[in-house]
Amino acid sequence: MYRKIMVPIDLAHIEVIEPALQTVADLAKHYDAEVCYVGITSSTPGSVARTPEEFSQKLEAFAQKRAAVHGQPVSTHTIVSPDPIADLDDDLIEAIDKVGADLVVMPTHPPKHLDVIMPSHGGKVATHTKASVFLVRPGAGE
Amino acid sequence: MANQTNDDKPQEPQQGSEGIPAPEGAANLIDTDYVIGQDNITASPMGIDVDLHGKVFMVSSIVILLFVILTLAMQAQMEPIFNSMFSFLTTKLSWVFLLGANVFVILALVLIFTPMGKVRIGGAKATPDFGYPGWFAMLFAAGMGIGLMFYGVSEPLGHYGTAFGGISMGEDGLRTDWAPLGGAEGDQQAAISLGMAATIFHWGLHPWGAYAIVGLSLAIFAFNKGLPLTMRSIFYPVLGERIWGWPGHLIDILAVFATLFGLATSLGLGATQASAGLNYLFGIPDNNVTLVLLILGITVVALGSIMLGVDKGVQRLSQLNMGLALLLLVFVIAVGPTLMIATGVLENLLGYVKNLPALSMPFGREDANFSQGWTAFYWAWWIAWSPFVGMFIARVSRGRTVREFLIAVLVVPTLASVVWMTAFGTTAIDQVISSGISEVQDAALELQLFTMLEYLPLSAITSFVGIVLVIVFFITSSDSGSLVIDSITAGGKVDAPKPQRVFWALIEGAIAIALLLGGGLGALQTAALTTGLPFTLVLLVGCYAIVKGLMSEPKAK
Numbered sequence: 001m002y003r004k005i006m007v008p009i010d011l012a013h014i015e016v017i018e019p020a021l022q023t024v025a026d027l028a029k030h031y032d033a034e035v036c037y038v039g040i041t042s043s044t045p046g047s048v049a050r051t052p053e054e055f056s057q058k059l060e061a062f063a064q065k066r067a068a069v070h071g072q073p074v075s076t077h078t079i080v081s082p083d084p085i086a087d088l089d090d091d092l093i094e095a096i097d098k099v100g101a102d103l104v105v106m107p108t109h110p111p112k113h114l115d116v117i118m119p120s121h122g123g124k125v126a127t128h129t130k131a132s133v134f135l136v137r138p139g140a141g142e
Numbered sequence: 143m144a145n146q147t148n149d150d151k152p153q154e155p156q157q158g159s160e161g162i163p164a165p166e167g168a169a170n171l172i173d174t175d176y177v178i179g180q181d182n183i184t185a186s187p188m189g190i191d192v193d194l195h196g197k198v199f200m201v202s203s204i205v206i207l208l209f210v211i212l213t214l215a216m217q218a219q220m221e222p223i224f225n226s227m228f229s230f231l232t233t234k235l236s237w238v239f240l241l242g243a244n245v246f247v248i249l250a251l252v253l254i255f256t257p258m259g260k261v262r263i264g265g266a267k268a269t270p271d272f273g274y275p276g277w278f279a280m281l282f283a284a285g286m287g288i289g290l291m292f293y294g295v296s297e298p299l300g301h302y303g304t305a306f307g308g309i310s311m312g313e314d315g316l317r318t319d320w321a322p323l324g325g326a327e328g329d330q331q332a333a334i335s336l337g338m339a340a341t342i343f344h345w346g347l348h349p350w351g352a353y354a355i356v357g358l359s360l361a362i363f364a365f366n367k368g369l370p371l372t373m374r375s376i377f378y379p380v381l382g383e384r385i386w387g388w389p390g391h392l393i394d395i396l397a398v399f400a401t402l403f404g405l406a407t408s409l410g411l412g413a414t415q416a417s418a419g420l421n422y423l424f425g426i427p428d429n430n431v432t433l434v435l436l437i438l439g440i441t442v443v444a445l446g447s448i449m450l451g452v453d454k455g456v457q458r459l460s461q462l463n464m465g466l467a468l469l470l471l472v473f474v475i476a477v478g479p480t481l482m483i484a485t486g487v488l489e490n491l492l493g494y495v496k497n498l499p500a501l502s503m504p505f506g507r508e509d510a511n512f513s514q515g516w517t518a519f520y521w522a523w524w525i526a527w528s529p530f531v532g533m534f535i536a537r538v539s540r541g542r543t544v545r546e547f548l549i550a551v552l553v554v555p556t557l558a559s560v561v562w563m564t565a566f567g568t569t570a571i572d573q574v575i576s577s578g579i580s581e582v583q584d585a586a587l588e589l590q591l592f593t594m595l596e597y598l599p600l601s602a603i604t605s606f607v608g609i610v611l612v613i614v615f616f617i618t619s620s621d622s623g624s625l626v627i628d629s630i631t632a633g634g635k636v637d638a639p640k641p642q643r644v645f646w647a648l649i650e651g652a653i654a655i656a657l658l659l660g661g662g663l664g665a666l667q668t669a670a671l672t673t674g675l676p677f678t679l680v681l682l683v684g685c686y687a688i689v690k691g692l693m694s695e696p697k698a699k
Contacts, residue, residue, distance in 0.1 A: 042635075042636045043264070043540050044364050044365070044370075044537065044634070045178055045364055046179070046636070047177060047178045047180075047182075050171065050178070051368060082271045082452050082537065082538060082636075083452035083453060083625075083636065084637045085636075085637050086448075086449065086450060086451020086453070086454070086455070086640070087451050087453055087454070
């Protein structure tokens with residue numbers, strides 16, 4: 001049913017998205033789908049990588065590690081932005097078409113009051129794409 | 143890598159065990175164990191995420207709070223202290239500023255013509271994040287926009303007036319006039335030429351030289367060397383790993399201090415000026431309510447802009463700004479003395495070049511009032527602003543070559559200033575000379591632009607555009623400033639949580655309002671300007687760092 005699952009990940013906070021990664025592994029196996037891990041980095045040096053190229057390498061390494069876990073084919077897509085915090089949503093929406101994903105699985109936080117002025121990324125992405133979106137709450141399945 | 147030249151020792155991507163790869167294409171990363179953000183504190187109090195450099199954030203916040211409280215509580219005592227500090231700097235140490243600024247300009251000009259100009263910011267294969275129109279609009283809007291609105295008319299008029307008035311001596315044998323250099327007593331043409339040259343001097347190569355040095359050194363050390371985008375990084379060639387400790391913290395704290403107080407006080411003073419303009423044009427009462435509403439309005443729009451980010455917020459607003467400014471410029475040229483302006487551009491440029499050596503001479507000046515009261519004051523101002531403008535320029539300049547960068551940051555804005563000052567200055571001077579209109583000269587500084595526009599056609603429309611421009615120029619300084627402060631206090635991270643940038647934009651507005659109502663705006667602005675001295679030294683280190691950094695970079699093809 002799904003051929004390519006896009007998974008936006010934050011390499012700086014890999015531990016908190018474990019439930020989402022688990023979900024992706026199960027779905028990918030079930031649908032025999034390819035998984036595309038998407039990361040966004042600032043063009044300036046950051047905590048994860050000092051250059052966009054280094055970031056891509058780390059993302060690729062991460063994807064290979066996940067491939068070993070779920071056994072499905074993987075790919076990566078790096079987004080470089082001068083202001084990642086502000087551009088995140090739009091860049092992700094653009095990436096969905098670029099990588100040709102038909103399902104997006106992304107971790108998200110529970111709704112909170114601040115969402116009125118700063119909407120959650122998952123919610124924003126879901127309202128702007130034709131692809132199916134699966135939002136995984138922290139601590140899902142516990 | 144195939145595209146590497148035989149220059150120095152560009153490192154191969156897979157070097158070392160973990161291997162820090164080169165930026166896109168050949169470049170030469172600094173080998174450090176420091177991880178950006180390693181000293182940061184992350185938490186989420188009340189559901190709001192924060193990611194801050196603990197020491198820099200805490201100390202700058204405390205210092206800022208302390209200064210605001212002190213200034214509010216003991217205005218009468220603090221103001222003279224700040225004033226005497228600043229006047230000491232601009233009188234006794236004016237040579238430091240003049241000399242330093244000359245060094246910045248000369249280095250920046252020389253670099254354009256050396257092979258080092260071929261180095262690309264972000265690595266040999268990096269591509270620009272922004273197109274030329276957006277990039278240039280952002281450089282200009284952050285750099286000086288607002289000043290052009292206020293001084294475009296008043297400075298040419300002022301310098302023309304003092305130059306025409308000639309030299310007068312006090313009883314102590316010191317000059318009491320404010321004429322630049324030797325003045326041009328009674329010689330109208332010479333006075334115009336000297337007045338315009340002096341104006342362009344203050345808005346030309348020297349301010350942009352300071353910005354270029356900070357911008358280029360930060361860009362090289364962030365994008366090519368892999369250090370965080372904060373002021374401390376340019377000290378790496380001098381201090382090495384010690385920049386991660388207190389020497390680095392202090393430099394960053396000073397940059398936050400200068401930027402925040404520079405912005406907050408300009409916001410306050412700018413609101414006063416915008417309010418005076420609104421009062422003059424539309425009869426809107428010039429009182430505290432109007433002022434507070436103006437600051438709130440500016441802050442809200444700036445907030446919107448930083449929430450949308452550099453690309454969709456700051457860039458678009460800057461482009462709007464440029465478009466409006468260009469419209470106003472074209473209008474003034476078209477309805478003003480068009481022929482005089484057209485010939486004036488070249489004449490003034492030549493006059494600027496001719497007078498440049500004498501005007502920028504740091505020693506043995508006889509025109510102390512002009513060189514200390516105007517030039518040194520401006521230089522302190524530009525240099526105090528340079529961490530903010532330079533850091534912002536650096537952030538948006540990845541993918542440009544050093545030569546491209548320097549031409550865009552140094553040469554193009556200087557030419558733009560020449561055209562702008564010529565158009566507005568010539569029109570105003572022509573009104574005085576040919577039509578005998580003296581209202582412009584007599585008007586308060588903040589109203590001179592509007593008074594001039596009143597004697598041109600369609601003044602209702604152009605004055606309105608003028609007011610909008612003043613306000614938008616403030617917004618474009620305010621939003622980029624908040625982004626800069628946020629990334630300094632986040633240890634160089636540009637992807638710290640959004641609430642932090644909101645915090646800084648709000649603080650800026652709050653300080654402006656508090657000082658506006660409680661008094662002390664001018665005093666605190668003076669305090670911010672005194673940071674011009676330490677930053678002159680920081681920039682001199684920056685000059686060394688640029689050369690050192692560029693020497694170890696491979697050239698772009």
